[in-house]
Amino acid sequence: MVANIILYILIFIMGTVFGSFFTLAIYRIPKRQDITHTHSYCPNCQHKLGILDLIPVFSYLFLGAKCRYCKERIRPRYFIVEISSGILFVTLAYLININIFSWNINIIADSAFLALYLCFLFIMAGIDKENRQINKAITVYGIMISILYIIYLCTVEKANIYRYVIYLIFYVAFLILDTITLKKFVKNSYAIGVMLTIITMAIFTGRFITLNSIILTLIDIIAYIMINKIKNHKKKNIKIEKTVEKNISIGFLLTVNNILCIICILVYYKIM
Numbered sequence: 611m612v613a614n615i616i617l618y619i620l621i622f623i624m625g626t627v628f629g630s631f632f633t634l635a636i637y638r639i640p641k642r643q644d645i646t647h648t649h650s651y652c653p654n655c656q657h658k659l660g661i662l663d664l665i666p667v668f669s670y671l672f673l674g675a676k677c678r679y680c681k682e683r684i685r686p687r688y689f690i691v692e693i694s695s696g697i698l699f700v701t702l703a704y705l706i707n708i709n710i711f712s713w714n715i716n717i718i719a720d721s722a723f724l725a726l727y728l729c730f731l732f733i734m735a736g737i738d739k740e741n742r743q744i745n746k747a748i749t750v751y752g753i754m755i756s757i758l759y760i761i762y763l764c765t766v767e768k769a770n771i772y773r774y775v776i777y778l779i780f781y782v783a784f785l786i787l788d789t790i791t792l793k794k795f796v797k798n799s800y801a802i803g804v805m806l807t808i809i810t811m812a813i814f815t816g817r818f819i820t821l822n823s824i825i826l827t828l829i830d831i832i833a834y835i836m837i838n839k840i841k842n843h844k845k846k847n848i849k850i851e852k853t854v855e856k857n858i859s860i861g862f863l864l865t866v867n868n869i870l871c872i873i874c875i876l877v878y879y880k881i882m
């Protein structure tokens with residue numbers, strides 16, 4: 611019992627460390643800055659952060675949401691991402707029955723792939739929310755972990771490779787289409803970015819969860835359009851398509867709905 615509580619505290623801490631990495635990646639990747647080597651710094655005064663400033667969640671609470679050096683307010687976004695990532699890690703670990711007595715190589719491998727997938731989701735969604743852009747580097751990272759996961763499933767878990775061939779063909783087709791239409795490989799168009807994200811989602815969470823995530827996302831978008839129509843019914847000249855294009859981050863919505871669907875399915879299996 612005590613051992614399990616300690617395990618879950620460790621999983622929570624690990625979740626917040628991942629969360630802290632997500633905020634850094636979301637901030638730096640669109641600026642094309644290094645995410646592994648350059649020391650963390652305050653975006654306002656550029657002061658390098660010390661060990662104490664880097665402890666997720668606690669540093670935010672102890673420093674009173676201010677930079678220790680220039681007293682600039684730290685955006686609550688950092689705190690929110692760190693704490694929600696910690697809570698999500700604990701929730702998922704509980705739902706997939708991780709405990710100290712049931713360790714085996716499959717559970718470790720599955721958890722590792724889940725963590726890699728969550729990295730993809732969080733960073734893609736964060737960049738989309740901030741800049742309304744599906745970042746190409748993150749898309750490519752998603753494709754690489756998908757291929758690794760397929761290799762794992764087909765060799766260790768003896769899954770049927772043919773189930774996944776279709777996804778791989780879609781990946782290649784979309785990447786080629788994108789490169790031809792944009793005439794460069796470093797960027798991707800928003801629509802194709804969303805398609806590639808959906809394929810990665812399907813590989814990691816299966817067709818059923820992915821389909822539900824897409825349906826929920828469509829409902830969100832329709833609800834958003836309806837609310838906007840009601841709000842702006844007197845102003846005739848506002849183009850709904852333009853507000854949708856500017857304000858709706860599809861990658862972000864897909865991520866929220868995908869995580870909701872994963873949790874619902876896991877709760878269902880846990881109860882049944």
Ligand SMILES: [Zn+2]
Binds near residue numbers: 679
């Ligand atoms: Zn500062």
